[in-house]
Amino acid sequence: MDIIKVRAVSRTAAVAGAIAGVIREQKHAEVQAIGAGAVNQSIKAMILARNFLEQDGIDVVFIPEFVNVEIEGKIRTAIRITVEPR
């Protein structure tokens, strides 16, 4: 499954649309962010996605975790947030 990678400059509406689309199709989505700006955009996008999905009668919850990812040869700690119907 593709992970939705969010950056500090990502548009929240676009990320929210991606999350909602993946949830509708697969009932499970994963969002990944590195750094405070990206995490903040992720959470804002999730609130919007939650509102989109509520209109379809889907009530989603979020489960965050730390994951180590390799970027340009360096290990960095990312925050990965799983989105699932409640």
Next chain:
Amino acid sequence: MDIIKVRAVSRTAAVAGAIAGVIREQKHAEVQAIGAGAVNQSIKAMILARNFLEQDGIDVVFIPEFVNVEIEGKIRTAIRITVEPR
């Protein structure tokens, strides 16, 4: 119920302990943050709180929303995150 207010300079372990304590006692906690730094600390604290509570056999999920709060006479948009057992 008291809302756990998180700031960019809040210690994640302390916030995580507060979240876990409230969940153990009341089965419901609310965390509030304003700004990217505070939201990031909140999410990190939630990951730690989730790990603490897993050791007690409690599996928590997170539901974020926007709320308007008045601070020194000005309306600001905060992110409030509800924490509940799954």
